[in-house]
Amino acid sequence: MNELPQQLVNGLLLGSMYGLVAIGYTMVYGIVQLINFAHGEIFMTGGFGALTVWLILPSGTSVLLALPLMLIGAILVATLIAVGAERFAYRPLRGGPRLAPLITAIGLSLALQQAVWAWYPGAKSARTFPEIPGGPFELGPVTIQTGDVFLLIAAPLSMAVLGYFVIKTRTGRGMQATAQDPDTAKLMGINTDRIIVVAFALGATFAAIGAVAYGLKYGEVQFRMGFLLGLKAFTAAVLGGIGNIYGAMIGGLTLGVAETMAAAYIAEVPGLEQLGGQSWANAWAFVLLILVLLFRPQGIMGERVADRA
């Protein structure tokens, strides 16, 4: 049986999730040149937000009915934490040395992880997440799970909405202006502080959608789920060209497909048997990153910009 179509779909699904989380990295970086390393944990809190809504709802509620409410819960929690982080952890350090907010982000990431671990009931081990019943759907050689359907709809839809928002709305254009030159944007009457908050909130929203997709796909959420996924999403953002929202999604898809293909096929390449299999997928993902950055340091979709003084 030819498993290539299935492996391709596996990769695309994994990649869309990377892409959803990568948007948050890329937006925040595009506007404040900050690598928000706590973004993976914001993704994680989104997952727990959705789980909390599910636990509050009377048992026996259909997952499909609960899903919109869970999404709202996830987005609310993630956005609140992201905006809070911006206000209390990053804003006071803005204008300071670049390293200070970066270290803060790493600290915040650990603090959020440990807080969920310590205070969320039952979070010391993985908590089960509701799954959509029914399925799987057989489309020719490809099997698609019900949980993946959500991701298949949510990822392109989110990209379309985000694209529209950035290009067509006043706030979106304000974001573009702030990204290009914050000082001039300020002189033109744009409230850059507000724009930065919006960037954090939007990033958190997409991370929350990604977290719900993660829960539905794998049937569990846990306090460490944001760490590795956040790292991958950051890689995806860099791969796609950090600062470019479409780049984030393309980077995510590239990374997801590359990882899955490496896991599936590297072992069959003569001489590389020892370096194949799922345990080497991460290594191959980073090999790809290095290769892309060697030939296109600005990433797939990124533009070469002069370093700002």
Add this chain to the structure above:
Amino acid sequence: MRHRSLLILTAVLTTGALTLTACGSRDDSNNSSGSDGGTTTVVIGVDAPLTGDLSALGLGIKNSADLAAKQANAKKYVDGVTFEIQALDDQAQPSSGQQNASKFVADKKVLGTVGPLNSSVGESMQKVLADAKLVQVSPANTSPSLTQGQKWNEGTKERPFASYFRTATTDAVQGPFAAQYLFNDAKKKKVFVIDDKKTYGAGLAGTFKAEFTKLGGKVVGTEHIDPETKDFSSVATKVKSAGADVVYYGGEYPAAGPLSKQIKKAGAKIPLVGGDGIYSAEYIKLSGAEGVGDLATSVGAPIDTLPSAKEFVANYEKAGYKEPFEAYGGYSYDAAWSIIEAVKAVADANDGKLPDDARAKVAEAVGKVDFEGVTGKVSFDEYGDTTNKQLTVYEYKDGAWAAVKSGELTS
């Protein structure tokens, strides 16, 4: 303004940090409240993963060892000696385990250690403890090389550390036992073998594979996974197209649960079989409805068939621990108890007092213990392995593990 918000932030973080450390120290003070004046305090160090993915198993080990100490104190089992437990968290990391071992060595009151859970952690602790002649009894390490040396597979068994013992049986027994059950009883002929590349997982998968092919079964595919990730879709797709009728996984439940679920969802409705690392209530939770029919082997007879085990279960419940005793509870109790027995033997031989070189004497005495424990007869062979080679196959049905077959490895 900027300075004030910074101040607030620092204050908040400091408060948070202090609260967290306060939680930690409260735990400790609970543990040490048992000592009273006039008696010697003997500390039994416990090293296990108390946080992280494997904490369910680790906390079960800690609580069970604690129960043994409390029972010994309540019965005044060793005259003039009060036992205490000092539990350190190794987070399933070999480096943390080694640091913990050094801490135990530095504390003169520690006369024995129970743990760790992971074979890889055990490896890192062995030398540190052996140099100090501090006895270590692991309830869960199953890697054969820990007691029989690196060349155990080639027929030259050599015990590397005289202070290391374990109450768990090894992968050299467990893997082949699973292979025999699958081939002879369950009539499975084509297996897909997956492991997580850790000392435990790879060892188990290796011994399983050897026995399964020896019996005449076919290995239709092998894969190694990274247990840190949760996306096993590429592996699941491979399993499906390989046409296997059973999957053997060498590793632990945090990865095994999602792996089993994803394999079934990908369309391969075949059972996943693992070792004692997946024999946990957490596995039931993580694999969900898809995991029904999966099998696990675990060391010893089913705990509810032994009268001594029933007493342990009752006492454990009475003591009111928050976490269940999990797969290694009985073995941890027996491990701690073998140290208590050894301390008693050493004290009795020295007119009821502990000698100055108590550590070395206790290590020697553990090798000679012989008593009826929770898991059956507890005694150790010349390598420090348990003489109890009983194993049981469990099946996941009706939301719990149910014993299917219990026996010893037939070679």
